[in-house]
Each structure stands twice: as structure tokens, then as C-alpha cells.
Amino acid sequence: MTIIQLAKFGHLLSSRELGREAWQAFLSSHSRGQLEEPVIVDCGGVSTLSHSWGDEFLSSLLAHLQGPLTFRNTGNASVRATLEYLQEIHGKRLVIEP
């Protein structure tokens, strides 16, 4: 199982540029095999998540994952709004835990 702590990329997660940068950093530090395992994205510690950052990082993650994906610690209003919007865009039901 792979756990991704979003707050390690920053507390205020905004802009496509920074989201893309975060995704490239993630790819370089994780093996392809880790994307075949179940992945948990821990949103704890994030102060703001914008759609653009989420679209670059989380949409890329969704496209590469082969195992199940769960989001945790999603009490932040902008985290929830971004995840709900990504569900709409991708037409996928995400597992979102409080």
C-alpha cells in the first residue's frame, strides 16, 4: 500500500504549474509497481486545494493507477469541492473518507 501525504507538497496547493511539478516529483520518487498497489491520498494538513493543482496531480494519479484509490482526511472545504469536481470531470466515483 502506498500512502501519499499531500501536505508534503505544501499546505496551499494551487496553480497548474505547481501541481505538474508535484506530479513530476512524485513520479521520480515512486516505482511503477507502487501504482499497482492500493493508494491512499491523505489530505490532512492541506490548508487550500485548488482545482488546477488537483487536476494536474490527482487526475494524473487517477490515469496511472491500477489499484484502488482512497482519499482520507477530507474535512477541508476546498479539498472536498475539488474532489467532487474531479469526480464530475472524470465520471468516476472516488472513495472519499472524512
Next chain:
Amino acid sequence: MQNMGENGMLSISEAADFLGISRQTLRRWDKAGTLRPSYISPGKHRYYRQSELRKFASDLFSRANNWALASSEAIPAADDAYCPTSSVFQARLATLETALQKIPDLQKEYRFSLVVAVVAEIGDNAFAHNLGQWPDIPGVFFAYDTNRRQVVVADRGVGILATLRQVRPSLPDHREALRVAFTERLSGRSPENRGGGLKFVRKIISQNNFSLFVQSGDARLRLSGGDPALRISSADTPLRGTLALIEFSPS
């Protein structure tokens, strides 16, 4: 001038502290006519009436509008609200976030983050869609007043119509461009797979007690909390770039 304080007049240092800007900025604003002192002493010291400073600070929208509309020569070389690069904008966004975190009704479930996310999308759009195309002054005017619960973001870029015509040349006018920007997932930077940021903004505004005003070209859009309908109308004075006012009422 010892009685100045008693008369509600502030020295330039006190006025700078009052507005949260530098004395140099006040001097530039004086030269540019943006904000004149109320009184200049025989010794050439500037004094500002507190009531006038309060009025000036409260009218963020006019300042942003003037910045977006002015001829490039008339714009002060530096304004504390001016973010020439995306990095400066990001840094000020973090400052806004810190200020919003102190507002009690925005603390529950981190509601302040919704305001920050909206401002982030609008500001990031300005930088992403004008990169390499700024007609004169790059960057955005970004200011906020947490007491009046307002944020303004303005740019002097090419505007939403010109951006979207790069991927949809048939767009007839600014009104239709605004409608498309807020209702369709269409990227002005094809072939990149992006877009949708302003749809996200619409969703947040309409689901919360926020409101949004946007002008680009000769079209203006209003969106209010509790109502996803876009009210698009014509503006009297066209604006080449984009001007946005975000207001966040108490829940």
C-alpha cells in the same frame, strides 16, 4: 505640525502603516495622482486625513478598475497590489489565506480555503493565458480587504474572448466568451488537456454565500451564492483584460 494627530491627520509614516504599504509607495501615488496628501506643510511634509485614507482603502474595486483601464504610462511603476509574476501572486495568496483564517465564520471546515481556491483559479488563469502575450504590463493587480470581505484581481492581458478564440474561432463576442468560460471545460491552451477552472469557480460561488463580478471586453458577468445562473450583460466601458471582484458574506 504637532496638532495634526488631533485633527485626524497622519504623517506619511503613519499613513503608510494605516494602509499597510511603504512610504515610497505613498510618494509614488502622490506623483501619479493615485492618492494625493490632504495637506503639504511648508517644510514639504505630506499629511493624510484618516477619513480619506479609509475611503481610499475601502474602494479596492475602483483601484483595480483604474489599474486595468489606465494607459500604461499612467500606471505607477510599483504598487503594493501589483504582482508582476506568478510567484509573487502565489506569495500574496498565502498572505490572503493567513488573513482569512482569522475570520471566525470562515474557520469551520476551513471555509476560508474556498475563497482562496476561487482567487487562485482566477489569478492563475491570468498568468497561464497571457504567458508570452501580455500587451503591455505583465501580471495582476491583486488586493483584498478582509473587513469589507472583498478580493479584487485584475489583469491587462488579452481578455477571455481572445484566449478562447484560439481554440474556438467562431466565438462571436465577449458575452458568449464569458458564458463558455464559465460553463464549458474548454482550454484556451489546446492541445494541453486543461480548462474547467472557471466552472469550478462557478460551482463554489453558487454553493456558498459568495458573489462574483467579472468583466472582460465589453461584457460583464455576475454570479451569486445560492443561484448557479450566470447574469451576463454589456459594460459601458470596455476593458481589454479581465477584472474580477469576489465578495464573501458571512455564512
